[in-house]
Amino acid sequence: MSVEAFECFVGIDLGSTTTKAVVIDAAGTILGRGITNSRSNYDLACEIARSEAFVDAQMSRLRSALEADPVLAAHAKVLGPSLERSFRHRQHLRQLATLRRSCLGLSGETEALRAALTAILDEMQVLAERMFSGLAGADAKKSEFFRDIAGAQFQKLAEGKAEPKKLPYEDIVGVFDKAILKVENEPDDLTFEGNAREALDRTLDRYGKQGVEIRAQALAALDDLLAHPPVTRCSVGTGYGRARLPFPKAQIRSEILCHGLGAHAMFPGTRTVLDIGGQDTKAIQVDGDGIVTGFQMNDRCAAGCGRYLGYIADEMNLGLHELGPLAELSTRRVRISSTCTVFAGAELRDRLALGEKREDILAGLHRAIILRAMSILARSGGVMDEFTFTGGVANNPAAVRALRDLIAENYGERRLNISPSSIFTGALGAALFALRDAQTADAAAGEAAGADTFQEAQA
Amino acid sequence: MSEQRSRSEAKTDAATEVEVPKEPSMLLQKELISGHFDKLAEAHERGQKVVYTFVPGNLTELLLAFDVLPVLPEINALQAGMRKKSGAYITEAEKLGHSEDVCSYVKCDIGMARTGLGPTGKKMPPPDMLLLSYTGCFTFMKWFELLKQEFPNAEVAMLHVPYQGDGIVTAEMRDYVVKQLRTEIVPKLEKLTGKKLDEDKLKGLLERSARAEEDLVWVLESGKHHPSPIDGYFGGVFYIGPIFTAFRGTEEGEHYYKVLREEVAGRIARKEGPITPLGPLNDQRYRIVVEGPPNWTSFREFWEMFAVEGAVCVASTYTKVGGLYDFGFRHDPTRPFETLSDYCLGCYTNLNLPSRTGMIAKYVKDYQADGFIVHSVKSCNSFSAGQLLMLREIEKRTGVPGGFIESDLVDPRYFSAANVKNRLESYFQMIEQRRRGGVGAASEVSP
Ligand code: SF4
Numbered sequence A: 001m002s003v004e005a006f007e008c009f010v011g012i013d014l015g016s017t018t019t020k021a022v023v024i025d026a027a028g029t030i031l032g033r034g035i036t037n038s039r040s041n042y043d044l045a046c047e048i049a050r051s052e053a054f055v056d057a058q059m060s061r062l063r064s065a066l067e068a069d070p071v072l073a074a075h076a077k078v079l080g081p082s083l084e085r086s087f088r089h090r091q092h093l094r095q096l097a098t099l100r101r102s103c104l105g106l107s108g109e110t111e112a113l114r115a116a117l118t119a120i121l122d123e124m125q126v127l128a129e130r131m132f133s134g135l136a137g138a139d140a141k142k143s144e145f146f147r148d149i150a151g152a153q154f155q156k157l158a159e160g161k162a163e164p165k166k167l168p169y170e171d172i173v174g175v176f177d178k179a180i181l182k183v184e185n186e187p188d189d190l191t192f193e194g195n196a197r198e199a200l201d202r203t204l205d206r207y208g209k210q211g212v213e214i215r216a217q218a219l220a221a222l223d224d225l226l227a228h229p230p231v232t233r234c235s236v237g238t239g240y241g242r243a244r245l246p247f248p249k250a251q252i253r254s255e256i257l258c259h260g261l262g263a264h265a266m267f268p269g270t271r272t273v274l275d276i277g278g279q280d281t282k283a284i285q286v287d288g289d290g291i292v293t294g295f296q297m298n299d300r301c302a303a304g305c306g307r308y309l310g311y312i313a314d315e316m317n318l319g320l321h322e323l324g325p326l327a328e329l330s331t332r333r334v335r336i337s338s339t340c341t342v343f344a345g346a347e348l349r350d351r352l353a354l355g356e357k358r359e360d361i362l363a364g365l366h367r368a369i370i371l372r373a374m375s376i377l378a379r380s381g382g383v384m385d386e387f388t389f390t391g392g393v394a395n396n397p398a399a400v401r402a403l404r405d406l407i408a409e410n411y412g413e414r415r416l417n418i419s420p421s422s423i424f425t426g427a428l429g430a431a432l433f434a435l436r437d438a439q440t441a442d443a444a445a446g447e448a449a450g451a452d453t454f455q456e457a458q459a
Numbered sequence B: 001m002s003e004q005r006s007r008s009e010a011k012t013d014a015a016t017e018v019e020v021p022k023e024p025s026m027l028l029q030k031e032l033i034s035g036h037f038d039k040l041a042e043a044h045e046r047g048q049k050v051v052y053t054f055v056p057g058n059l060t061e062l063l064l065a066f067d068v069l070p071v072l073p074e075i076n077a078l079q080a081g082m083r084k085k086s087g088a089y090i091t092e093a094e095k096l097g098h099s100e101d102v103c104s105y106v107k108c109d110i111g112m113a114r115t116g117l118g119p120t121g122k123k124m125p126p127p128d129m130l131l132l133s134y135t136g137c138f139t140f141m142k143w144f145e146l147l148k149q150e151f152p153n154a155e156v157a158m159l160h161v162p163y164q165g166d167g168i169v170t171a172e173m174r175d176y177v178v179k180q181l182r183t184e185i186v187p188k189l190e191k192l193t194g195k196k197l198d199e200d201k202l203k204g205l206l207e208r209s210a211r212a213e214e215d216l217v218w219v220l221e222s223g224k225h226h227p228s229p230i231d232g233y234f235g236g237v238f239y240i241g242p243i244f245t246a247f248r249g250t251e252e253g254e255h256y257y258k259v260l261r262e263e264v265a266g267r268i269a270r271k272e273g274p275i276t277p278l279g280p281l282n283d284q285r286y287r288i289v290v291e292g293p294p295n296w297t298s299f300r301e302f303w304e305m306f307a308v309e310g311a312v313c314v315a316s317t318y319t320k321v322g323g324l325y326d327f328g329f330r331h332d333p334t335r336p337f338e339t340l341s342d343y344c345l346g347c348y349t350n351l352n353l354p355s356r357t358g359m360i361a362k363y364v365k366d367y368q369a370d371g372f373i374v375h376s377v378k379s380c381n382s383f384s385a386g387q388l389l390m391l392r393e394i395e396k397r398t399g400v401p402g403g404f405i406e407s408d409l410v411d412p413r414y415f416s417a418a419n420v421k422n423r424l425e426s427y428f429q430m431i432e433q434r435r436r437g438g439v440g441a442a443s444e445v446s447p
Helices: A042-068 A072-106 A111-131 A146-161 A169-184 A192-206 A208-227 A255-266 A306-316 A320-327 A344-353 A358-380 A397-411 A422-458 B002-018 B024-041 B060-065 B073-082 B086-095 B104-115 B138-150 B171-193 B199-224 B251-269 B299-307 B336-345 B353-366 B387-398 B417-435
Strands: A006-014 A019-025 A030-036 A230-238 A272-276 A281-286 A292-297 A387-390 B050-052 B069-071 B129-134 B155-160 B286-291 B311-316 B371-377 B402-407
Touching: A006 A042, A006 A255, A006 A422, A019 A042, A019 A422, A030 A042, A030 A422, A042 A072, A042 A192, A042 A208, A042 A230, A072 A111, A072 A146, A072 A169, A072 A192, A072 A208, A111 A146, A111 A169, A146 A169, A192 A208, A230 A255, A230 A422, A255 A272, A255 A281, A255 A292, A255 A387, A255 A422, A255 B417, A272 A358, A272 A422, A281 A358, A292 A358, A292 B417, A306 A320, A306 A344, A306 A358, A320 A358, A320 A397, A344 A358, A358 A397, A387 A397, A387 A422, B024 B069, B024 B251, B060 B069, B060 B171, B060 B199, B060 B336, B073 B086, B073 B104, B086 B104, B104 B138, B129 B138, B129 B171, B155 B171, B171 B336, B199 B251, B199 B311, B199 B336, B286 B353, B299 B311, B299 B417, B311 B353, B353 B371, B353 B387, B371 B387, B371 B417, B387 B402, B402 B417
Parallel strands: A006 A230, A272 A387, B050 B069, B050 B129, B129 B155, B286 B311, B286 B371, B371 B402
Antiparallel strands: A006 A019, A019 A030, A272 A281, A281 A292
16 A cells, blocks of 8 residues: 555445445545436446545545644634535536536527526526525535426526416426436536645635635645545445446445445444335345345335335426425325336326325325335344334435334334435445455455465475 | 237247257257157147146156156246247237236146147147146146136046145045045046056056156255256256156156266266356355246246356255155055155145245255245245245244245246346345355444
């Protein structure tokens, strides 16, 4: 290991809807996470998530460096987040620029449409400045994708621009739906190395008098960090699309193993893991070391998986993240038995036609999904203590509530763990496998070296 | 769409000719089976009678003693599956009103019956008799009721074999079956053929059966060697072919098992593994016991999923559906009717869950397996019910992990390659991880 480089380990989880990357250090500590919903091709998705995770990793290293410095430590709380915001601001502006280009490219000759789009995008630009101003409450959540943030803004603004006959709402929003794909499928070359200095400069400028005082020291800390770039010692890939990752077979692990190990790392008391992802639902039993002892997953039918909620959201014209909170408002849950993804839309329309409330239907749908998961859990051997819930659906409060209720009904008291970064569980497990692989290789090399000396001693 | 599909199916059909790897015994086996289909095509022209009957509890020696040719509908269905023809037959049967949930063997067979052809494309003679030997699965009875509708002129004979509900065969159970053989089955066969039963001929056939069974058991138990010279599941289905179908008790059958035994003995001496679709499997990383029938429509792909991981199946229950010879049973020429009864009573389909569980647990230990996999098929209620319970119990008794995969026998719509592969990969990696003790202790990080 070179003295200059900083050794790290990468796990990539190539899911059906999102791709996640986690970077850890030699002690197994998480340094950075990256996520993308780019779906155009696996290589690109993998690259976007990885580079995002590295930016995040460098950022967290810088934060640690600031905290470790006796002078800078007092300012770390301000500088760190502000630097991060500055990065994300830039990223957002770039994506907005791509969106504008692509919207106008798709708008055709219709003057009215072009004018409406330009006006909407101008307003979004203003909103962007406000979002990243650092004022309390104005900050965009990190977990949200550009698609969700921009989509919500765009739709709202489009409502104001649409005119019943001349410029239908659907036409305006239709352009966005196509244009956003372009944004998601464009590689993001915003590296830490290329932008950190400028971002820190800007941050210090805005930090007033104190910024002037600590400038030299802060920049030196950054330079020191840049002089020890992170070097990937080993990567492991997992997930639905793992076979397509540009990795040799030895560096690919099944998502079952990765989820088991990742959940164990997050919550060492974990014995049962439920993962509801976009395409499948898995129930995994692990031992005290995070080693998988058994598992079950859905069969070829993907009913009741994350995609199902995706369809429902599309059908209701809502963002995926809005479903759970809306269902939480329910006072009278509708009983729904089918979790067939294909019929999701029809089921929903039927219920609405019967006069049921949206929130009540949604509450029923969430319970139906969890009921299916319960059957897979039962097949895997039940729910042991502690129980960890992972995957995108673990972020959904209505799903969590249904799960909590059903576990209590069927298994009694269980500790339910959900990490706010649960979506990274598989990638974390993969990164830990990468670390273990490296440790095994080191041990083997050590043994071989030891054997040589032993033989020499014998001779 | 359907046109397109049948075209691509036709293409793969030609490819099935090279679908499975060839060892001398396999070529011989193939010759035997296709020879049988050829013989069947002309049976009625020669004045020979044809009897349809099932693999579990088949009375081949008795039929051959009457010079009657047996037809095994499950074999036809699985052969059609391997030749990628089953999908179209099943669709045909569903058009006739058979539900999606009916055993796909049945639907494939009914669809095929309408064409008048067998799985090899040769003419398939209608049955002169439907001999239902009822061992464990209720579907057997319904299946023959349907065939009776298709072939109203066929005679029907039913042998009721009591289920081993308590896991044992009592003297009363045996007597009950013997009585039916004497008073129902033999008289009906005599009437059908116009011949008296030649007991000496029957004894001669049973004698040859016993010799072939001896060789078969030797071959199946060779899976205990390291490396295993056979694949006792994917390869096993070829090994059981002759003895489970029309060749038990025949000279060709006996000869086949001699050849097979020599072939396997050679591999043991050379410390070689079986030949798989990916070539010889000498480097065996996982020794696996398998429960449940294979998937036939993607047979090769399914086998490859094991072979590519270095997994060899050392033993399986499916290779026992036509008889549990490795637990000591041999046909005994000195007591022909009693031995045929014992044979029927002892088939795997006639066993209860505790017996099946015990059997698999014993295989895991005797064959020093690293794990066992349950392949649960949607079609087969007899096999699939209770499989998860068995899995837990076997895990408990043996301490080795069980894997669970799901597909179907011959309905191509129920084989999701990605799903099966994903589970198998995860399963083998799980064994590997446990073997290595998790590759060092897990490092813990805060959430
Ligand atoms: S249900 Fe199972 S045992 Fe019964 S006929 Fe079908 S495959 Fe055979």
